[in-house]
Amino acid sequence: MYGLELVAASGKQLKRGTVYVTLGRMEEKGYITSHVEAAPSSAGGLPRRMYVATPLGHRLLTAWSRLARQFVAEFAR
Amino acid sequence: MSPGTRLRNWACRWCSKTAMDRLIDPMIADLQHEHATTSGWWERCWILVKGYAAFLTVLAICVAVETTGTLHARSSDAAMRRGLASACGVMLFLTGLLATPPLVQSLSRGNQIVWPLLLLLPQALPLSLPVSLLVGVVYGLHGRIPTRTVRRTVVLIGLVGSLASFATITWLVPAANQAFRVTIAKSVVVHGMNEVSPSSVREQAVADRNEGRFDRAGILFFAFHARRALVGAALAFALFGLGITALRTSPAACAAICLVGSAVYVGYFFELRNVSPSLFSNERVAVLLAWFPNALMLITSGAFLSAREHTSLRETT
Numbered sequence: 235m236y237g238l239e240l241v242a243a244s245g246k247q248l249k250r251g252t253v254y255v256t257l258g259r260m261e262e263k264g265y266i267t268s269h270v271e272a273a274p275s276s277a278g279g280l281p282r283r284m285y286v287a288t289p290l291g292h293r294l295l296t297a298w299s300r301l302a303r304q305f306v307a308e309f310a311r
Numbered sequence: 312m313s314p315g316t317r318l319r320n321w322a323c324r325w326c327s328k329t330a331m332d333r334l335i336d337p338m339i340a341d342l343q344h345e346h347a348t349t350s351g352w353w354e355r356c357w358i359l360v361k362g363y364a365a366f367l368t369v370l371a372i373c374v375a376v377e378t379t380g381t382l383h384a385r386s387s388d389a390a391m392r393r394g395l396a397s398a399c400g401v402m403l404f405l406t407g408l409l410a411t412p413p414l415v416q417s418l419s420r421g422n423q424i425v426w427p428l429l430l431l432l433p434q435a436l437p438l439s440l441p442v443s444l445l446v447g448v449v450y451g452l453h454g455r456i457p458t459r460t461v462r463r464t465v466v467l468i469g470l471v472g473s474l475a476s477f478a479t480i481t482w483l484v485p486a487a488n489q490a491f492r493v494t495i496a497k498s499v500v501v502h503g504m505n506e507v508s509p510s511s512v513r514e515q516a517v518a519d520r521n522e523g524r525f526d527r528a529g530i531l532f533f534a535f536h537a538r539r540a541l542v543g544a545a546l547a548f549a550l551f552g553l554g555i556t557a558l559r560t561s562p563a564a565c566a567a568i569c570l571v572g573s574a575v576y577v578g579y580f581f582e583l584r585n586v587s588p589s590l591f592s593n594e595r596v597a598v599l600l601a602w603f604p605n606a607l608m609l610i611t612s613g614a615f616l617s618a619r620e621h622t623s624l625r626e627t628t
Binding site for chain 1: 338340341345347361362369
């Protein structure tokens with residue numbers, strides 16, 4: 235997904251001013267990879283950067299989601 | 312001109328290439344794409360306003376991150392300067408301390424101060440260098456996390472120190488010691504054990520052992536291997552300092568550990584003087600006993616570092 239697509243998909247939980255910094259840090263940690271589009275999109279301008287989750291990122295997300303569910307259940311008691 | 316092109320050119324002055332590739336360019340590319348694919352004048356204006364606001368946020372973060380990086384580099388420089396200054400101070404003090412007794416003896420015989428002092432420096436340096444490296448590493452790196460880069464730097468410093476010790480012990484010390492003795496005696500003096508090169512000491516030790524003079528052979532074997540161990544001491548002390556840093560204890564505790572470590576090291580060699588010399592005629596025993604303190608320091612340092620890693624892991628999980 236592109237940065238702005240992530241912002242839109244997050245339901246405004248991600249901000250367009252900070253999403254690229256977050257994505258950059260996630261890439262440094264190996265949770266995602268990114269590549270620049272081969273050619274500028276039909277609309278013109280700079281080529282966009284596409285972000286894809288790595289297997290490590292998927293595993294981390296699964297683990298984090300499980301942990302978050304456990305915490306929510308604990309706090310709900 | 313696509314929107315954001317001027318902003319991009321402006322940002323080039325402030326941000327690194329990585330920041331441009333990872334942060335600014337993706338943001339501007341998305342802005343340009345969104346702007347181009349949206350119809351309606353008001354909507355396009357609103358996208359520009361949101362895009363420019365986002366650009367300012369990203370730019371502020373970029374500048375902050377890069378300034379922090381510069382500050383981090385400066386703090387590394389400061390740590391290096393601090394370590395170097397303290398190591399030089401300790402080396403001067405210890406070298407002076409070790410050179411004082413023979414210098415006083417030389418002065419009492421009516422010699423000048425400068426030339427005998429210069430001749431005494433080589434024999435004091437291999438002893439003061441490891442301790443000064445220990446103090447320099449501990450003082451310079453105190454409160455810092457021993458990252459891989461820091462560890463590599465310390466290993467490199469230790470190796471350079473060991474190399475300097477090797478050159479001093481092998482070539483400078485025998486010549487300087489002999490010259491000092493000649494200056495004191497004011498006549499030609501026969502070379503003693505400390506006035507010949509380490510390889511000559513070992514050759515003599517082998518010859519003595521073959522001729523059945525085990526006590527003398529033991530003394531010479533131990534003298535040879537102790538000199539070799541002293542070469543390795545610079546690296547061992549530097550790594551011991553790294554281990555102490557990893558403990559992240561108070562400055563007083565660090566100083567106490569340095570003091571105890573150095574005292575145990577020196578005390579060990581003093582205690583070995585009471586052991587029967589014939590024991591060292593077996594060269595393996597001489598090697599083992601001479602290198603034992605270095606090995607102990609390396610093991611302790613490894614234990615300190617792994618303890619720190621376990622603690623960090625526990626804190627993370």
